[in-house]
Amino acid sequence: MNEVTPWSDVIDYLVKATGESLYMMGISTLVAVLLGIPLGVWLQVTAPGGLRPHPFVHRILGFVVDLGRAMPFIILLVVLTWLTRFIAGQSIGPSAAIVPLSIGTVPFVGRLVQNVLAEVHVSVVEAAVTTGSGTLRIVRSVLLRESLPALINAIGVTVIAVLGYSAMAGVIGGGGLGDLAIRLGYQSFDNRVLWSTVAVLAVLTTLLQFVFTRIARTVDRRRHASV
Amino acid sequence: MITVENLTKSFSGRTGAVVALDGVTLEVAAGTVCGVVGPSGSGKSTLARCVALLERPDSGAIRVDGTDLVSLGGSALRAARRQIGVVPQGDSLLRQRTAAGNVALPLESAGVPGPQRRTRVGELLDLVGLTDKAGSYPDQLSGGQRQRIAVARALAANPSVLLADEPTSALDPETTGSVLTVLDRARAELGVTVLVVTHDMGVVRRICDDVAVLDHGRVIEHGKVLDLVADAGSRTSGSLLPSVDQNPEAESKYDRVADVVLVGFAAVGALLPEAASRFGVELGLLGGGLTRLGETPVARFRVGLTGERSDSALEWISEAGAAVQRKPKGPQGVAA
Ligand SMILES: Nc1ncnc2c1ncn2[C@@H]1O[C@H](COP(=O)(O)OP(=O)(O)O)[C@@H](O)[C@H]1O
Ligand SMILES: [Mg+2]
Numbered sequence: 095m096n097e098v099t100p101w102s103d104v105i106d107y108l109v110k111a112t113g114e115s116l117y118m119m120g121i122s123t124l125v126a127v128l129l130g131i132p133l134g135v136w137l138q139v140t141a142p143g144g145l146r147p148h149p150f151v152h153r154i155l156g157f158v159v160d161l162g163r164a165m166p167f168i169i170l171l172v173v174l175t176w177l178t179r180f181i182a183g184q185s186i187g188p189s190a191a192i193v194p195l196s197i198g199t200v201p202f203v204g205r206l207v208q209n210v211l212a213e214v215h216v217s218v219v220e221a222a223v224t225t226g227s228g229t230l231r232i233v234r235s236v237l238l239r240e241s242l243p244a245l246i247n248a249i250g251v252t253v254i255a256v257l258g259y260s261a262m263a264g265v266i267g268g269g270g271l272g273d274l275a276i277r278l279g280y281q282s283f284d285n286r287v288l289w290s291t292v293a294v295l296a297v298l299t300t301l302l303q304f305v306f307t308r309i310a311r312t313v314d315r316r317r318h319a320s321v
Numbered sequence: 322m323i324t325v326e327n328l329t330k331s332f333s334g335r336t337g338a339v340v341a342l343d344g345v346t347l348e349v350a351a352g353t354v355c356g357v358v359g360p361s362g363s364g365k366s367t368l369a370r371c372v373a374l375l376e377r378p379d380s381g382a383i384r385v386d387g388t389d390l391v392s393l394g395g396s397a398l399r400a401a402r403r404q405i406g407v408v409p410q411g412d413s414l415l416r417q418r419t420a421a422g423n424v425a426l427p428l429e430s431a432g433v434p435g436p437q438r439r440t441r442v443g444e445l446l447d448l449v450g451l452t453d454k455a456g457s458y459p460d461q462l463s464g465g466q467r468q469r470i471a472v473a474r475a476l477a478a479n480p481s482v483l484l485a486d487e488p489t490s491a492l493d494p495e496t497t498g499s500v501l502t503v504l505d506r507a508r509a510e511l512g513v514t515v516l517v518v519t520h521d522m523g524v525v526r527r528i529c530d531d532v533a534v535l536d537h538g539r540v541i542e543h544g545k546v547l548d549l550v551a552d553a554g555s556r557t558s559g560s561l562l563p564s565v566d567q568n569p570e571a572e573s574k575y576d577r578v579a580d581v582v583l584v585g586f587a588a589v590g591a592l593l594p595e596a597a598s599r600f601g602v603e604l605g606l607l608g609g610g611l612t613r614l615g616e617t618p619v620a621r622f623r624v625g626l627t628g629e630r631s632d633s634a635l636e637w638i639s640e641a642g643a644a645v646q647r648k649p650k651g652p653q654g655v656a657a
Contacts, residue, residue, distance in 0.1 A: 217413035221471070224373055224407035225427035225478065226399040235429070240417050315417045317460045 098286050099278070107274055107287065108294055114188045115270040115298075118260045121192050123253050126199035130252075131245075133159070133200060134207025135233055141208070143216065145229050162201030167259050170194045171266055178266075191260065191268030199256055206248040210241045243314035250306025254299055271295050323349040323372060323482055323514055328381035330367055341367040342378065343538035349531065351386075351481075354508050354515040356525040356546075359535035365518040366410060368535070369486045372516065373407045374398060385482050403431055406475030406513070408485035413471055414459040420470045421446065421455040427478040445473040448510070449503045465496030472503050476511065483507055486518045494523075501528050522560045526614055532557055546614055550621075551582050551644035558582070562621040563610035571607050572648070575625030578607070579635055582644040588620035596638050602628030623648075 099107075137159065139145045140152040171194045178193040179185045214237055222236045238245065261272020271291050279288025325347040331340045341364045349355040357365050370376040372383055374390060383390050390401050406427075414423050421442050428438045446452045449469040459467050468488050475483055485504065489497040505528045507513045517524060525532050525546060532549065534542035534556055542549065542556055549557035565580065572578045583592065588611060597604035609622040626634055639645040 215412065217409040217411040218415060220375055220409050221407065221413040221474070222415075222426065222430075223375060224402050224405065224409070224475075225430045226401075226403035227426075227430035228399065231430060235426075236415060240415055242417065315419075315458045315460070 099284055101286075104287055104290055107278060108271075108290060111269060111271045111274040111291070112294060112298070114268070115257060115260055115272075118188050118191050118195060118263060118268060118270055119253060119257045122195035122199060122260070123249070123256050125192070125196035126203050126252065126256070127249055129196075129200045130203025131207050131238075133204035134211060135237070137204060137208040138211040138237070139229065139233065141212070145219065145223070145232060159201040159204050162198070163205065165198065167194070167198050168262055168265065170198045171262060175266075186267035188263065188268050188270065190266055191263035191270075195256060195259055195263070198259065199252060202255065203248070203252055206251065207245065210244040210248055211237045213244065214240045243310040243316075246306060246310040246313065250303060250310070253302050253306070257295070257299065257302070271298075322351040322384075322386055323347070323355075323516060324382070324384040325368070325372065326382040326384075328368070328371060328378045328383065330364075330371060330376065330378045340538050342371070342381075345381070345535070345538070345540055347533055347540060347543060349514055349516055351514050352508060352512045353530040354504065354517065354528050355531040355533060356529035357516065357518045357533050357535060358520065358522065358525060361520065363535040364538040365520075365535055366486050367538075369484050369516065369518045372482075373405060373409075373484050374402050375407075403427065403478045404480050404482065406478070406480035406483040408468070408471045408475050408483070408488050410486040410518075411491075412459075412467065414467055414474075416459050419456050419458055420451060420462065420466075423459070423470055424473045424477055426474060431478050441477065445477055448476070448506060449473045450499075463496065464492050465499050468492065468500045469503050472500070472507065476507055476513065479511075481514060483513045483515045484517075485515070487520070488517065489519065489521060489524060497521075497523070498527075504528055525557070526561055526612075528615065530615075547584055547617060547619070550614065550619055551584060553580060553582070553644065553646040558621075561612070561614065562619065563612050565608040565621065565623045568607055571605075572623075572625060575603075575605065575607075575627050577626040577631040577635065578648040579624055579626070580609070580646045580648065581620075581622050581624055581638060582646075583620045583622075584642070584644075585617055585619075587642055588618040592638060592641055592643065593622070593624065596634045596641075597626075599637065600628065600630040600634040602626050602631050602634050604634070 137152065137155050140148040174194045174197065175185050178190045181193050182190045184190050218240065219232065219236060222232045260270050263270050264273025264276060271294060275288055275291035278284060279291055325345055328342050328345040330342040331338045345368055357368060359365055367376060371378045378391060385404060393401050424442045424445050425438055428441060446455055449472060451466060451469055454462060454466060462470065489500050492500065501524060504515055504517060508515050529546055531544065532546050533540050546557060549555045550561055552558055562582065593604060605625045607623040607625050611618060611620040613619065635645050635647065
């Protein structure tokens, strides 16, 4: 049996790992959302019954997106080493982990966004079409604006999923909470590190969910949000 | 003015092609309200969507104020759409925008600057009687108020034509009235030409000058409501005029039986009693009644006449402007 790590060290580890996790999660989600929203818009606009239906483009995009989502993250992490070195200038560490994390999350966000946009009622979209608005304006001031609460919720889901993925970043030395729990907790038989890391992850997840739900509700102008 | 010529449109469905419009020709004069009625699936919405430039017909022409709109594309299409105000079927307001914000949408897309936009939105909210709801969100409005906002939005960019697809189908009779009043005001105060799709003959009764009856993608009846009601065989008269119960026993007591449709002043005047006294015949009312089409009183009565000059009396009634349809009754009735 190992010696139990003293609390002061555990806290140091946790602070450092939380910082790494938040860093990977924040940047990756930002990149994935910035790329995933246009992807989702493109998917929905070209869908049957969309603003600019285009079966061929829609099918190709859908195929690529689903392929991306089917790819296990751990594989991306390894396969994308060359790209990571090119973009991040290094192939290990938290910054390196951001590249596969972002890329792996883009198709996920794309599908989420498409599903959210598809919920905007067809009469609402057609009303905008009949005002003579162009496609870009309708995307911006009708599709995206009407879905804003649902989009914020979708980003919340994404953030938490990315936090989960980032647990695997340890494979390429990314650090973070997942890595801490596995290496210094599980593999070193140190339950104190293991469970306190899990506790921090649970608190973070709950907090993130709460914040995103709250923001989504605040911007929503429908029934319940007459505040 | 809206002119629709020989419009055809089919959709490829699961079980082969569905012909939604099969050679529809229609004309709606400037500043009038035309109702499009017909059973579900008869092509009403497809017709409205073609005129709204949401659907491209397979063939035929659609002209609004003389310009053919069918072949337009790109920015010309968008400009043409601005000339046509549309109230789509169902809930069509942006739920994340206030009532005023919804009305402003067409003005934003037309590039109207902020201050003018606000003035115009104010005028429109006033027109539909919802000035006090400017800052309300659609979910805080009743169904009737939402539809009135949708009408205000459709009118925002000053279109010459207004299309509404089932604007009252989700509403109770009372709120239906408020929406119809707004459509009527659009015609009366702005001179807009209105095409309203409905399955509710009450809408035709209250605001339509003209009516077109669709069935299986064809126009089976089209004309002025007041002309069609005088035509005993028309569907419009059947569904708009007071019904007459069959009463063979009462009818058998008279020499002649006829249905008389009276439009306007004659409906409430003393035409029938006058005919009776002028020709010295006995005239009895066997059924029917008085109703109103828009502001116009219209009556349909079944009358029985007894006396030598019964035929002359009926002729005189007919010459006075009433539509008279004699009912076969016994051998001499058929001869008449
Ligand atoms: N987008 C569409 N795709 C396939 N069939 C359609 C479509 N729109 C309408 N139809 C068909 O065309 C016919 C007329 O429909 P519609 O114009 O909606 O009738 P109405 O409004 O009178 O109820 C129906 O048989 C309907 O199923
Ligand atoms: Mg319909």
